[in-house]
Structure formats: structure tokens, C-alpha cells
Amino acid sequence: MPEMEKRTENLDIVILQLKEKFGERASTASSIRDHHGHGEGYFPSNLPDIVIFAETTDEVSEVVKLAAAHSIPVIPFGTGTSLEGHVNALHGGISIDLSRMTKILEVNQEDLDCRVEAGVCRIELNNYIRDTGLFFPIDPGANASVGGMSATRASGTNAVRYGTMKENVLGLTVVTADGSVIKTGGRARKSAAGYDLTRLFVGSEGTLGIITEIQLRLYGIPEAISSAVCQYPDLESAVNTTILTIQSGIPVARIELLDEIQMGACIDYSKAEGYERKPTLFFEFHGSSAYVSEQAEAVKAISEEFGGSAFKWTKQQEERSKLWEMRHNAYYAACALAPGKVGMATDACVPISKLADCLLETKKDVDESGLIAPIVGHVGDGNFHLSLLFDPDNPSEKSIAKAIVERMNQRAISFGGTCTGEHGIGMGKMHFMEAEHGNAIDVMRLVKQSLDPQNIMNPGKILPAN
Template sequence: MPDLAAQTEAKRNTGESGNLSELVARLSERFGERCSTSQALREQHGHTTTWLENQPPDVVVFAETSEEVADVVRMCADRKVPVIPFGTGSSLEGHVNAPHGGVSIDLSRMNRILEVNSEDLDCRVEAGVTRKQLNSFLRDTGLFFPIDPGADASIGGMVATRASGTNAVRYGTMKDAVLGLTVVTADGRIVTTGGRARKSSAGYDLTRLFVGSEGTLGVITEITLRLHGQPEAISGGVCPFPDVHSACNAVISTIQMGIPVARIELLDSLQVKACNTYSKLQLAETPTLFLEFHGSDAGVREQSEMFSAIADEFGGGPFEWATIAEERTKLWTARHDAYWAGKTLKPEADIMVTDVCVPISRLAECVSETEQDIRSNGLLAPIVGHVGDGNFHVQILVDLDDPEEKQKTEAFVERLAIRAIELGGTCTGEHGVGQGKQKYLRREHGEGLDLMQSIKTALDPDNVMNPGKILPQS
């Protein structure tokens, strides 16, 4: 395979990519104050929420339409200068870093909700719309958008990283939510994929090709999304367990019994301790499941009772219901603040966050082995996860200036990724590959990785679209 990273750098160094200052001048003329080379702004558009090195772009452009995105991409393509799409910067694996420099296209001003089709349960939005913004807009329609990764991420970024979150066990992930896309390709074309029909047999599924492509194949500018009706009733609560193995086995039985749980989240004892401190909860500091059920009044009551019986079988309980909306909100806010809560355990530490996903039947095995790995290596690392679909996260608190501690942490992350793959899972369930997980893709996909490289080369022969992400040699 060609070393695309070396080719890209060589083109920039030999001048084949054109004069960067001339490109910046053209962009400044075209976009005025919406084009910036400010050092602080460029660094903000680098690594953001990740432990990886900050690699800022050369210039940031704030686009407001698909046509403007296409203009920027064409200017960059003509000069073979990299293009890095930017949503809100909440990704965790260095997706928005610019290892070869280039232009960061900030899509946050493309935040219009273009249409809502209540009768068909779908909508069309620009890429910069955030999930909270969309649900606020939908509040009076009786509909909602269920994909909830925790952070108030942009819809475009969620598509690009194939995000999921707490509701995925019932409502699926972004691959299930996206009906169609508008994408600016590497040569500056504006292409529409998919549509509003719920199924089609017409041609290749280009929509799914771009979902999860992390900006390496094009810039997503508009998205048509599947929506859901707001449930008649919601109930939920917390259920403690004596250990993570018992909690995971309760999750496995719940899923295998077909109980349509909407959310089922695991917090280990260390994460519960952190949440008690940060979010002012008073939970027993033992492995705990947070749950939520959606449906009719009778349905959620039945589901809750069935889960209570399962929990009791595995030594869990009592299951404490939270039927008042304010109580549920407090619990789920605490769950979403788990990242910041974890930092209270060692405020001076850096945070390295990683995730894996395994078949639900292997969940207890994987989480238990991971917990033992953490203890054996003296790491401070709470575990939290969307365990209803076999996905969990580990947040390692580490001093990245200490070479030995950093090496020990990186070795743990590698063992975790390999453990998940060997159990039939994946090195990342929802964070994406970015820069941080590239080295595990060959082990996970084998020759399929070569096919991915062929697709990348066909659609982006000059490697201008977010180079250095997903594919190890890009």
C-alpha cells in the first residue's frame, strides 16, 4: 500500500500543494472574519477532549452553507491541502487533529433545522445542529431524537463517528437513525445519498458508507434523520449489585429475556463514588445499574417488575424506582457527567478514556477481566458503560508527564482492545478510530482494511480529506 501520509507531506514540502499563504489569502478574501489563523482558535480546533498531542490546523473557516463548504474543499483540493471537518470537538480519539496541517472547516454555524415531517417521523437538519437543540425544537411535536452520546455533540459529528449512547439498546445507533445525507466529496461535489423512504433497493448504500467515515471520505453538511414518538410513560431507577460480574449477568439475562429496556447503564463502585461526590448523589458505593423503561403505564410497570426479579436472582437490589421526571433527570445528568466526576478522584491527573464493545454474552467476562487488569496494574480507572449493547468505557486517571505511568496506561488500553477483539467484539463501540485506535484495525478487520484503503483511494486519491485518521497509513 502507498504511504499516503508521506506522499501528503512531500507534496506540501515540495510546493506541489500550492502556496499555503496564497490559499489563506483566497479564503480570507472569500470569507472575511469567518476565516482565522489565530493560534488560540487553531489550537481549539485541534485535539480537544483527548489525551493525544494537539495538532492544530493552519487555518479555520466557519462555513454557513453546503456551497461554502464545497468552495473551501475545491480550493484545498486544487492545492492538495488537507481538509478537517469540525463539529463541536467532543470526540475522544483525535478526529479533529491536523497532523499534516490544512484547513479546519467549522460547521457550528450550519445549525438550521430545515424541515420536520411529523407524519413520517423524520426531519432534515444541517450538520451543526446539536442533539439537545434538535430535541428542544421537537418538544412540542410529540417526537424526539433518541441517540444520546452524553456530550451535546453535533449531528454531523455523530454521523461521522457512528455515535450511539445510553438509548442505543432500544433505539439503535446513528447507522439506524440516518435516512440520507448531503456530503461534499473530496473534489468539491455536493452529493445527496439516501432519502426519506424507509427502505430502498436502488443502488449501493452510499449513506452507510459515509456514516462512521470520520471525515475521511467527505464533509457531511445535511442529514435526514429518523425520529420516534415520545413514550407515554417513563420509569427508571437504580439497582445495586455485589460485584460487576453479577451486574453484567443481570444485564445479559434482561436482554436475552427480551425486556425492551430503553437504557441500562453500568457504573462500577469507583464511578459511583465519583458521581456521589460530583453530582451530590447518595448511592451505595457498589456496582450499580441505572435503568429506564419506555412505553405505556402498564408496560413500564411490567418491565420494571420483570427486571426486579432478574436482579434478585443475581443478588442485586433493591431496585429503587424513579418515576418523577426531576429524579430521573438528576440520575441521568450524573451519568452524563461521569467524565467530570471521575476527575474528582484525582484532580491533578490527566484523563485517558477508551471504549470497547463485545457480544452481550461475553460482557461479564470482559468487564471482570478488565477490572482485574486495572487492580493488578495499580491503575485508578472507573468503569462505566452502555452495557445493554455490550459497550463499556474505562476512564484512566494518569500523569501523562510520567513516562512509566503513561506507558503502563497505554499497555492497559492495548490489552483491553485486544481482549475485546478476541472475544468477538471491537476495539471501539462508539468513540471511533481517529488516531488512537488505528493500530488495532488490522487485527479486527484483516483484509477488510485493504478494501477500506481502496475505497479511500478511489474517493480521495490525493488524500485531502482528514488524513491521518482511521487508516494507519493515511
């Protein structure tokens, strides 16, 4: 029997068994499949053959065991906010939706950690633990699930102070490619016992296993939090302020950069008053009341060296929330600049000393292209984002946008950086892997082959074909 006929026959068997087992939680409806066939990126949908709404680790294990027995692809799905095609079912198969796994299993206030199921979203987690005096700082912008954030090694606006998911995941429960359930790491803050499997699965994007539970590091809510905004005559001045602030050892919690196009978009979208359409830095400081005031004054002095003006800072919760809401809406504000066009969102990350060169060369590239492409970045750790707006019905515009992304990421790699600081590889950035990792990619392939010999775990992601 030809291989395609064999796969179709296997798939029919699997779908029938899944519907018998999960009932209404197993869907082959086209609308459900389409929703699970894409994230928020510009990639067109690739539909799974069936979607399972799992509610426990054991259920995920059962689905994967059945898939493994019939060589059917499995794609984990969280909230669908990823940007590089992570959830697209390139070869069909089973999409396992973890959004109903929303239990907060334990909170250990004294030890500053907690254990949650993969479908718990970061805002809900912080709302749940607020009364304990603790918070979880990783903030990628979207209200992503903790499982998805772990799978993509997310970071976000607070990474300059608190690190990324890599530093804040203590342990995992993972369903491997044969359906086995393993636990990695633990609650200890450090361990020298064996291979670090936790960090192997964090950032693996569902290609090695499906994360179902996460042990997280928590932090005490600071005594005082203040936010500040400063605007600059040009992009280089804003970037140089960032570099000197970091090199001076000022422990800022956040430094966010918006170029003049992005700032204008945010002003319009959020109906913000009192700001100009100029390159802008948003800062946040954590600590005691006196300490955050001292930090704000130090950054103000640095800003003035580079022509910064309209420096405003506040400790008021309502004002801070409005400020960061404007920043978190940046992607949607950018898209609103050109209704009907599609946003090709991409990111890169470089050593802080190379940030000005990489960012300014990218800005020049965009200006010469004729496309609208706002820049925003978590520049405190050298990470910035570009949202290229193009007409999906205009092949020339799409080609120009892709060429800018290509040059931006090759430029970042040549500066000793990476093609992605937080979006991940997915299907969109696979072709940069060899340039960034060289023959280390062969070791990655060996890991993949060892843990997933049938290549059923989110196939077609991260690793380019040999």
C-alpha cells in the same frame, strides 16, 4: 522546488484567498487554531493552519474545491467532543468549523423524520421538536453535533432499544474530496436501489467527505418513561443481571453500568444522596404506564436473583433528570478523582454473552496496574468504557495506561467484538484495524483512494499506513 516548499507556497495562496472570501470567518489566530487542533481526548494538539467558519453547504464546497486544487488537507470540526483525535490536524491544513450550520430545515411529523444541518446539536434538536410529540433518541452523553455524531457513527445510552446513528440516518448531503455536493439516501424507510452510500459515509470520520446535512429518523415520545437504580455486591452480579435481562427479551431503553469506583465518583461529583459506593445499574423503560411498571418489576426480580438491593424506580421527570445527569457527568466525575491527572478514555464492545468475561478480565487488569480507572458502560449492547487516569508528566503511568487499553481492545477483538463500539477510530485506534478486519482493510483503502485520491480529507485517521 522541494515538496515542502511547494506545499508552503500553495498554503500561502490558499490562506490569502480564504481570507478574501470569508473575512472574519477565516482565522489564523493561534487560540482559534489551538481550539480546533484537538478534541476531548488525551492527545496533544495538532493545529490547522487556518479555521473557516462555514455557514452553508456551498461554502464548504468552495473551501474543499480550493483545497483540492492545491492539495491542502481539510479537517471537519463540529463541537470538538470526540475522544480519539478525530479533529487533530496532523498535517496542518484547513479546519472547517460547521458549528454555525444550525438550521433545522424540515420536520415531517407524519413521517417521523427531519432534515437538519450538520451543526445542529442533539439537545437543541430535541428542544425544537418536543411540541410535535417526537424525539431523537441517540444520546452519546455530550451535546454533540448531529454532523459529528453521523461522522463517528455515535450511539450512547439509548442504543440498546433505538440503535445507533447507522440505523437512524436516512440520508445525507456530503461534500466530497473534489468539492462536489452529493445527496445519499432519502426519506423512505427502506431502499434496494444501488450501493448504500449513506452508511458508507456514516462512520467515515471525515475521511471520505464532509457531511453538511442529515435526514434523521424520529420517534414518538413514549406515553410513560420510568427509570430505576439497583446496586449489587460485586461487578459480576451487575453484569449477569444485564445479560439475563437482555436474554429474557425485556425491551429496556437503557441499561447503564457503573463500577464501584465510578459510582463513588458520581456520588461525590453530583452530591447524590441515598446511594452506596457499589457496582450499580441504571435502567430506563419506555411504553405505556402499565407496561413500564411491568418491565421494572421483571427487572427487579432478575436483580434479586443476583443479590441486587436498594432497587428504586420512578416515573417523575425531575427525579429521572437528576439520575441521568449524574450518569452523563461520569467522565467529569472520574477526572475529579485525581485532579491534575489526564483521562485516557477508551471503549470496547463484545457480544453480550462475552460481556462478563471481557469486563471482569479488564477490571482485574486495572486493579493490578495501580491506576485509577473507573468503568462505565452501555452494557445492554455489550459496550463499556474505561477512563484511565494518569499523570501526563509521568511516562511510566502513561505507558501502563496504554498497555491496559491495548490488552482490553485485543481481548474484545478475540471475543468476536470490536475495539470501539462508539468512540471511533480516529488516530488513536488505527493499529487495531488490521487485527479486527484482516484483509478487508485493503478494500477500505481502495474506497479511500477512489473517493479521495489526494488523501486530503482528514488524513492520518482510521486507516493505518501500508
